[in-house]
Amino acid sequence: MWSARRISRFAVTLLRRILIAVLVLVALGYGGVVGYMYFNQRALQYAATGPVIPLAETRLTAAKDIALPSGDGTINGWYQEPRSGMPVIIYYKGNSKSFSEEHERYETFVAEGYGFLAFDYRGFPASPGTISQDNILTDSLTAFDWAAEQGAPLLIWGRSLGSGPATFVGSQRDAQALLLETPFLSAVTVAGERYPYLPVTLVMQDQFPNNDWIRSVEEPVLVAHGTADTTIEVTNGERLYALAPNPDTVWIVPGAGHSDLWAAGIWDQAKPFFERALSR
Known part of the structure; x- marks a missing residue:
């Protein structure tokens, strides 16, 4: 027969072993989640799929297809020169589909006399290649x-x-x-807000630190955001605007989601903003 002391000692030892096993399983599970996020992060960060709408199927009858060498590949897009004396809008797209999906925006620009340049970063539907922060930045400078x-x-x-x-x-x-429409303070900020239990600052490769870059921006800045944006929380835009050395306007739309600002009238904010900037 075991004594009470021996039984108690056995119970403590068993409990300790169970606790250690649970902690090991939790650590392995957490490490697995972090590992999965690390190795699949770009597939999670970007949604670079979808059709490319041919230019001929739009109302951009005076625009042309362009192909620009960039890095180890080529970026493909559309360009239309502006009406005499007018500027060109260089449009940097979001993280999904092709730039061509937003042709109605470019049609509005052109109708107002603006020229435009829009394109897909390498790895997006119209531009073969590999997606990475470095490639996106190189393509954007190109x-x-x-x-x-x-x-x-x-x-x-x-x-x-x-x-x-x-x-x-x-x-x-x-x-x-x-002009920054639904911007993030940084991509790693958004990831941290979405996955607060993961060490995103340590493992995220494409962090896009707007909060650092904005400090060297000399151009006047307009930030537009919606209060119902569940993709990039509205405080990202507000905090980024607060860091701009030359702020012009922050336009916050009550109840607007991430993809609602065009329908909400962002062009009616953009056009006078551009006119003010050009008159300086």
Whole structure:
């Protein structure tokens, strides 16, 4: 017969072993989740699939297809020169589908006399290659520099993911204005808000630190965001705007989600903003 003391000692030992086993399983599970996120992070961060709408199927009858060498590949997009004396809007797209999906925006730009340049980063539907922060930034500078060679004043418009390359280009090049639609403070900030239990700062490769780049942006800045944005929380845009050295306008739309700002009238905010910037 076991004594009470021996039984008690056995119970403590068993409990300790069970606790250690549970902790090991939790650690292994957590490590598995972190490992999965690390090795699949770009598939989770980008949704670079979808059809490319042919230019001929749009109302952009005066635009042309362009192919620009960039890095180890080529970026493909559309360009239309502006009406005489008007600027060109360089449009940096978001993280899903093709730039061609937003042709109605470009049609509005053109109807108002603006030129535009829009394209897919490498790895997105119209531009073969590999997606990475470095490639996106390289492609974005390539597009800007090509547009600058055409001679018209340049305006930068970055939407969602595109707020990253747009802010970076604004910090590296001279444009007339920078418009940021549903921007993030940084991509790693959004990841941290979405996955607070993961060490995203340590493992995330494409962090797009807008909060650093914006400090070197000399252009006037307009930030647009919606209070019901569940993709990039509205405080990202508000905090980013607060860091801009040359802030012009912050436009916050009550009840607007991540993809609602065009329908909510962002062009009616953008056009006077661009006119103010061009008149300086």
